Amino acid sequence: MHPHIAEAMKQPDLVRVQPDLVCLRFETMKIYSALGAVRHLLDSGAVRPGDTLIDSSSGIYAQALALACHRYGLHCHIVGSTTVDRTLRVQLEILGVTLEQVEPSQNLRLDQELRVRRISEILKDNPSYHWMRQYHDEIHYYGYRGVAGSLDREIPAGAVTLVGGVGSGASTGALATYLREAGRDVSVVGVQPFGSVTFGSEHVSDPDMIIAGIGSAIAFRNVRHALYDRIHWVNFECALSGSVELLRSTGIFAGLSSGAAYLTTLWERSRRGPRTYVFIAADTGHRYVDSAFAQHHRAQDIDALSPHEITSLDELRHPWSTASWPDVSASRHGS
Known part of the structure; x- marks a missing residue:
């Protein structure tokens, strides 16, 4: 029995979408x-x-x-x-x-x-x-140790690709850190909106962007850039399409960042070697009903969507771009 509703609400659900594809679903992740x-x-x-x-x-x-x-x-x-x-x-x-x-x-x-x-x-x-300085104080990493422990116990042994919205950096950063401490081979894929400074897309705007929680217009110290292997920049239309397809194909009703992560995970999974893919669904879809889900007729067939692979941030473009972050970062800093 839980001593408080917060303890019950924090517990995520691990949903096996495919044998090698898992959704880490939260009612409200933070x-x-x-x-x-x-x-x-x-x-x-x-x-x-x-x-x-x-x-x-x-x-x-x-x-x-x-x-x-x-x-x-x-x-x-x-x-x-x-x-x-x-x-x-x-x-x-x-x-x-x-x-x-x-x-x-x-x-x-x-x-x-x-x-x-x-x-x-x-x-x-x-x-x-x-x-509390959620964007800058590393104490926001600590709570995710338990989630990482559950993941390590429940998903198959072997390599893992973790996909999620970057936001303040705490969730994907902490889960990757603690899984690696447990001995896991972890690849981390971060999802960003256009217009976010965190991974250098501030020069490409997205007027329809309502997934503010996964991006930033100011620098966040809790984002440890070296943890991320790949970054995907996803616009509103793609995030909406991913969210609608996530609900249609799995029954999981989750927010726009979850849809963006699902879309990204499917693309990564189709191109990488055998491993377990875990994508984060950070919240439910309820607060996006009017702003997104009511427009489900606009959703595109996600099989027809693919990202533009870039080697420089100057090449970023809508509706979806992706890059190996270490390569882009090295190029960005002239090394």
Whole structure:
């Protein structure tokens, strides 16, 4: 029996889609990260019950931190993006979270900069608040050790390709790190939206991009670039097509980053040697019903989609590009 709903919600489901293809499905992935980070802060004495934790979020992390604070008797203050929808906003209000949403912005960079600026203002007035810094503090890696252990026990022995949205870097980075510590041969494939600075696509915009959680307009220190073997840049149309096909073919109702990861995994699997492929479904599809799934008639046949292989970031283009990251990175730095 779980002592708190957060402990139940954090448990992922491993779904075998094909003999060598596994979906790591979360109800909301960042609960693992938030619980592990908050537990570490309490154990180390950095925070105490009754303290206030603050951070920025485009949605998933807001719910995760709110539940972690509820679990451990802490207050929670979220500076949220406009992507925090009514369903989540009402939950946060009932949980006692102080939620501020920044003004709507024309682009992701301005949205994230406004949120960080607002946090700085709040901390100036409330120096006792603890800023969680989900994008920069490595304590957000700790919670995923248990997930990596479950993966290692349940998937077949041998090489693994892990595919997921990069976002803050904690999920794919931590899972890869802990699986490698366990002796696994792990290849890591990161999924990015166009317009993200994390892997250099900021010069290619995607006006329809609503998968802000997997990209960034500011540098995230929790992204350890050397961990990633390949990167795929996927636009909204491809992510939508992947999400619709994921639901149609497997029954898994998951968000846009999950659809992008599924699409990417199928392509990688068709071109690599025998190994187990694990793709991350970070959240359910409920908050994307109006913005994405209601447009399912726009979804393309994913068998007709393929990425543009690049050797330089100057070659990035819609709707989907991919590269060996070590090669592009070396070229980028002139080595």
